[in-house]
Amino acid sequence: MQNRIKGLRNKIAELGAEAVYITSSVSHRYLTGIDNQDGILVITENNAYALEDFRYIEVARARLSHIYTVVELKRSALYDTLNGILRDEGISHLAFEDTNMSVSEFNILSSKAEAKLLGLGNSVKQLREVKTPEEVSKIAEAQAITDLAFSKLLEVLNPNMTENDVAAELEYLMRKNGAEDKSFETIAISGARSSMPHGTPTNNKLSRGFLTMDFGATVDGYHSDMTRTVCIGRADTEMKRLYDTVLKAQTEALAFIKSGLPCSDADRVARDIINKDYDGCFGHSLGHGVGLEIHEGPNLSPMSQSILTPGNVVTVEPGIYIAGKYGCRIEDMILVQEGSVLNFTKSTKELIEI
Ligand SMILES: [Mn+2]
Structure with a gap:
């Protein structure tokens, strides 16, 4: 203090x-x-x-x-x-x-x-924007709770659930496992609605196709933020190609990010990969800072003037959204350190078919 x-x-x-x-x-x-x-x-x-x-x-x-x-x-x-x-x-x-x-x-x-x-x-x-070790440990704890909620959700997730069932289950699991609160209104959207990056869950049964879940927990005021996309039913070739493109954009951005890098360069690595095959389908920035607020600095966006600094906690969350069809986003939260990056998010990114 x-x-x-x-x-x-x-x-x-x-x-x-x-x-x-x-x-x-x-x-x-x-x-x-x-x-x-x-x-x-x-x-x-x-x-x-x-x-x-x-x-x-x-x-x-x-x-x-x-x-x-x-x-x-x-x-x-x-x-x-x-x-x-x-x-x-x-x-x-x-x-x-x-x-x-x-x-x-x-x-x-x-x-x-x-x-x-x-x-x-x-x-x-x-x-x-620059977190102390004490702040980092609270964020890590919040993300550990979020990862645990996701793995426990996968044990019960089934096509008879509604989007609200999925959101409620995630929130219950986070609270039950030590969260003080949820980080923000949980997103669980399926089928054609998954093309809306911040869609609100409904009482409709899960639709076949992508199910995107964006959620997080707070610990002592500090937030976590993660997104995973799974498939309800079998993914066809085009869905696999789309999912792999999002994953490649994220993997390459994660490998590229380091202390001293302009935030706009991090965004560009992911954006170039997506734009090659899905031009115009990645309509938000690559990521944002996380801490006492769910969205804080620095921003990983094309417009950002910030340079990544040790102690920054940021999300890396590329997505591809095709209106009326479906969308997919994969989001991890990382800590920028001197000479390395620590990924708080441990949940699997393999395409899961339910
Ligand atoms: Mn986010």
């Missing part, structure tokens, strides 16, 4: 601010480890204040007192409390989370805060 605060202090110094006002719940969790949607932090050069309401004050005092001055916050006294800190600390330039604040909150803040406000931009998001 101290290192994260130190990293943030460097960012606010670069901005020319003497303090930062943290209001987003994800930044609060990142900087305290406590999931209080309404918690507020004020971090100055030498001090750090955690403003927590009655519901969280006990846990905040127990867990944060060695780093933060913990203050019990009465919501009606928020700006008096903030201005008191600004005065005590002699703050005249306050950075704030401009990328994560409503217009009305901003209007109130700018009329109440007795300091010049400076937008923090993506500073906290950038810090979050």
Whole structure:
């Protein structure tokens, strides 16, 4: 936690601010480890204040007192409390989370805060792109639960299930095996509907053809993300060719990705393979960062300006989607390390026919 605060202090110094006002719940969790949607932090050069309401004050005092001055916050006294800190600390330039604040909150803040406000931009998001070993172990645990759920699902998966049955089974298995929650709304779509990358499961029985399942678990706020596509019934030659192309695109991208590589180059390796035979059928980017949020930086996309760095956790998820026919995606989640890449995802990628 101290290192994260130190990293943030460097960012606010670069901005020319003497303090930062943290209001987003994800930044609060990142900087305290406590999931209080309404918690507020004020971090100055030498001090750090955690403003927590009655519901969280006990846990905040127990867990944060060695780093933060913990203050019990009465919501009606928020700006008096903030201005008191600004005065005590002699703050005249306050950075704030401009990328994560409503217009009305901003209007109130700018009329109440007795300091010049400076937008923090993506500073906290950038810090979050490089994971610590502690964060990595939570992500690894979330993915291990996800892999286990998939292997247990395969023991019961059958053509009489509905798409919702499959989604519910996966979510049950993840929760039963230690997940705090699901990472996002589970995707389990079959037949012609599998051409929709983010389709919603229905109460219809599984259709013959591809069944794409995209799902993940959270552990202590950290997400996992994985996709596997299986076949309900036998796969014909064209389906096998499509599946093999997605797998080849993923395998080659995984082999190519390393620290120092521009994210856009990673995307291009997979995209070139798919476009050769399925031009225009891969309509999303190759991957995204994963952490306290399911989608965070860096993005593996043609437009990305980012360079892969040790500590980045990203997905590698090429897909081919043919509208009205079917679609297929295979997604792993990896850790970029100095000189190597660790793949968290252990589930089989052989084409399974149910
Ligand atoms: Mn994903």
